[in-house]
Amino acid sequence: MNLRELSDLLGLSQTTVSRALNGYPEVKEATRKRVTEAAETHNYYPNTRAKSLATGRTMSIGHVIPLSSQHEMVNCVFSDFIAGAGEAYARQGYDMRVSVVDDSDEAKAYERLATTGKVDGVIVHGPLIDDERIPLLDRLGLPFVVHGRSSNCTAPYSWLDVNNRSAFRRATDFLLDLGHVRIGLVNGFEEMDFAMRRRDGYRAALEARGIAVDPMLTHAFEMTEPFGYAKTCEMLRSDDPPTAIIASSLIPALGVRRAVEERGLTIGKDVSIICFDDALSYLPNGTGSPIFTATRSSVRDAGRRCGEMLMDQIEDRTAGPVHELWEAELVVGGSTGPAPQR
Amino acid sequence: MNLRELSDLLGLSQTTVSRALNGYPEVKEATRKRVTEAAETHNYYPNTRAKSLATGRTMSIGHVIPLSSQHEMVNCVFSDFIAGAGEAYARQGYDMRVSVVDDSDEAKAYERLATTGKVDGVIVHGPLIDDERIPLLDRLGLPFVVHGRSSNCTAPYSWLDVNNRSAFRRATDFLLDLGHVRIGLVNGFEEMDFAMRRRDGYRAALEARGIAVDPMLTHAFEMTEPFGYAKTCEMLRSDDPPTAIIASSLIPALGVRRAVEERGLTIGKDVSIICFDDALSYLPNGTGSPIFTATRSSVRDAGRRCGEMLMDQIEDRTAGPVHELWEAELVVGGSTGPAPQR
DNA sequence: ATCATTTTCCAAAGCGCTTTGGATAATCTT
DNA sequence: AAGATTATCCAAAGCGCTTTGGAAAATGAT
Incomplete structure (x- = not known):
């Protein structure tokens, strides 16, 4: 069931049906009700691919994870982060696109994400001290939020980091x-x-x-x-x-x-x-x-918040960079005690 | 830079340029060379959204992870699995679309993935004994591979499991x-x-x-x-x-x-x-x-193999279900010894 | 040299949606 | 009641790609 079929069925134009479904004001309430009900009963859901092409938005956020022999990006910490981020995405109708790439062409992966329009924005994981991904993304004009910070980086960018x-x-x-x-x-x-x-x-x-x-x-x-x-x-x-x-x-x-x-x-x-x-x-x-x-x-909370920050940025691209510095809490358990006497 | 611009630049039709780039035979080698080189220098990459719409393929695989208060799907084991799967995807030009959903509407999430055409197939994680997702996906006609098995399930399906x-x-x-x-x-x-x-x-x-x-x-x-x-x-x-x-x-x-x-x-x-x-x-x-x-x-190897099995299935949808049962290896470490005498 | 094939390319029609720029009908002024 | 507004709807033009059905050019067969 696609839009044309649904509108034929209703005896309305695609325009009206589309507008009714997307909450535009120029459609009578009664008509809107009729349309949404028909969509419901006939199990109509707009095709994501077509919608993406028409709107220029993908409603998905990229996470690039380099696969290297010597450094594992995908770990327990990562999985908790994406659980948090994924939760935030879900709430706003986004989802997450994960691409695993060989770490030698990580930069190319970001470039590709931007030029092929696969995602609306990306989260940068595990920033290095002078991370080249930041100026790159800045240049590409792809919205991004860094989980962590990158010292020495002059370009302005949004980040969330613990102190x-x-x-x-x-x-x-x-x-x-x-x-x-x-x-x-x-x-x-x-x-x-x-x-x-x-x-x-x-x-x-x-x-x-x-x-x-x-x-x-x-x-x-x-x-x-x-x-x-x-x-x-x-x-x-x-x-x-x-x-x-x-x-x-x-x-x-x-x-x-x-x-x-x-x-x-x-x-x-x-x-x-x-x-x-x-x-x-x-x-x-x-x-x-x-x-x-x-x-x-x-780190799960961090994922959630990074996701939110990024979606905000995507929705309002004029807003300037945002920073959040979280203080870690000290919890005292049984693993510490006075130094042993010599 | 899009296809039209590139073909105008080359003085060729979009058809020819598209065909040259996608390796179709009906284009002269010299022309193909000219096209690929121009694409290279002008940094042309086809828009994924448009390509998806035209081909009906998304080149992405869905992973649905239910977010429940009492059961955590996203864990260390999961992250190693997706690292393996992601690696396999990357090799064949796919990537992974992760949607986090409230576990109460997990079924709806699969339905949505299928009807909105967001993905070409899905991996089913953590199957229950009589998992309803399997008949559902079967009915939806969305290719899928189960990581694990589901006892009592009558519908045929592809799976990979350890014994x-x-x-x-x-x-x-x-x-x-x-x-x-x-x-x-x-x-x-x-x-x-x-x-x-x-x-x-x-x-x-x-x-x-x-x-x-x-x-x-x-x-x-x-x-x-x-x-x-x-x-x-x-x-x-x-x-x-x-x-x-x-x-x-x-x-x-x-x-x-x-x-x-x-x-x-x-x-x-x-x-x-x-x-x-x-x-x-x-x-x-x-x-x-x-x-x-x-x-x-x-589990990382399992992820890799599940990914491969799924992509094979997507590429050849006529092939029947495939099963792999892996035997775990017993490794003897220092944590076992003879039972203490009473 | 003529006709049949093959090679090489192209115009145009989708894919399924959004959105612009009206048209028509309904409502409001005076 | 006529003109001005507003509410409601529509046709058609994209979005950027693939692919079908030819046409033109090059090659081969006779």
């Missing part, structure tokens, strides 16, 4: 207050803006107390469980091991925990752990009281 | 061979087909040795870490606690581990653990030797 620096500064201060001095950092790749900022917060807290950053205690890599495990093993084996470790995500924190326990040490006593908790729905940091002391900010 | 029954039978046998008798099961929701089959494999192994299934030892719920933790605590507190626990995923297994260790028991000695390992990229079961003894099957 990673203050979160890690706060976590580090918390440990310092407990008397810890040897504090390890298990971070994500530091080309990524969020990881760089987290390291910076960590560094600032230490330096404020006159403690130098020990390169032996700071590690940056893909945030997997085995990475947390391996680096913790390495640090604990050293002559001057850390008494506390900060992990950039719950997942490597699980590895940290495994390494600590395997060594027969007790968490929160021999070694304290703080992690950044994205409040993943499938991997919650405990249900009642938190397992790990953590700085927490829901 | 959940044999995997859990094997895991249970492995523990029985080690002398375990009290074996706990931390399963997913048993309305879901895979969970039902897993339970069945577990039951069959026990019954083959004349051991009755103890309801105190079998639990089914959302497969989160806290669920694994809570149920393990509960079981370990009982008068006749299990000496081994089988978990339906690595994630609840982490909770199982936490509960066991928190009680001061040793994994692989006091309590053995086997889990189903989906070989998640972000949460691998160890790098070299596995952490948990596990039955393993890569």
Whole structure:
């Protein structure tokens, strides 16, 4: 059942039927009612492809995910983000178009999305410190919202980020207050803006107390469980091991925990752990009281909000860039305690 | 730059340019070369919306994910699946359209996808035992592939599944061979087909040795870490606690581990653990030797293959349904050992 | 050289919708 | 009651592509 058939059936023109269905004012209420009822009973839904072509809008938002051998974009954190974003999209009749691309031609993928008109806008995931995607999208004129920020980027753009620096500064201060001095950092790749900022917060807290950053205690890599495990093993084996470790995500924190326990040490006593908790729905940091002391900010909420911001921008393209900086909350769980006496 | 502009520029008709670009035979090689080169230099890419309308194909595959308060579809396993599927799509020029819907109108969402022509086919995730989506999609005539199976479903359909029954039978046998008798099961929701089959494999192994299934030892719920933790605590507190626990995923297994260790028991000695390992990229079961003894099957590979099967089906709609049953591999890690002596 | 084929290209008709620019009918002024 | 407004509807022109049904040009057969 298409528009022509429906309008023939009703003895009306396609124009009128289309207008009735789309809520235009130049159609009598009685007619509108007749049309909507007929559409209902005959199960008419406008063809998306035709509608897209006519309106120039696709009602879909692109998410480009690079598939690289060395860095996994698609992970638990990502899936919670898209769950949130997807929820926001659904509420406004959008949906999400995910294209997986080889990371060598990620730029081309964005270009293609823009020139072929597949999407009305995109979300930029995992921005690097000086991310080239931002000027590119700016140039392409495709609306976008960055989840995170990109330092050194001069072009104006909309973003939503958690205050990673203050979160890690706060976590580090918390440990310092407990008397810890040897504090390890298990971070994500530091080309990524969020990881760089987290390291910076960590560094600032230490330096404020006159403690130098020990390169032996700071590690940056893909945030997997085995990475947390391996680096913790390495640090604990050293002559001057850390008494506390900060992990950039719950997942490597699980590895940290495994390494600590395997060594027969007790968490929160021999070694304290703080992690950044994205409040993943499938991997919650405990249900009642938190397992790990953590700085927490829901990535799902972030997804939801990024989606909203982007749709707003698409709907009103004249509006300027919007920024939101969220503070992470510090939740104290059982994984931290006073530094052990020497 | 659109087709008309490009053809005007070349002094050719749109027909010829279109044909040259799409590899049709009725165009001289020299002309084709001239056209492709012009397209290249002028950065011409056909408008997807127009192309879709003209061809009736969208080159995109739908994934419907119900958003429910009590059951999370979007999880780590899901994200690895779509990474695999997305990779397959990318290779053949498809991409993925994800729509998040309230679970109360999931059926309507599929109907809408079909009638509005948003996608060329869909992947059905997490089939229930008698899943109504299968007859629905069959009726709608929308190509689809089910990741998993749906028992009791009479309509023919394509699916790819791991042999959940044999995997859990094997895991249970492995523990029985080690002398375990009290074996706990931390399963997913048993309305879901895979969970039902897993339970069945577990039951069959026990019954083959004349051991009755103890309801105190079998639990089914959302497969989160806290669920694994809570149920393990509960079981370990009982008068006749299990000496081994089988978990339906690595994630609840982490909770199982936490509960066991928190009680001061040793994994692989006091309590053995086997889990189903989906070989998640972000949460691998160890790098070299596995952490948990596990039955393993890569959900990412499954995603890739489901995607391929679906695209094949879309390309040749006359082909009958295809089935693939994958056997999970048993990998022995450090989490299992002989049953402790009484 | 003539006719039949094949090769190469084109004009025009969709695909199913939205939207512009009227026309007609109904209502309001005076 | 005639002219001015307004409410209601319509025909037709896109949106940018593919594809059908020829036409013209080139090639082959006789």
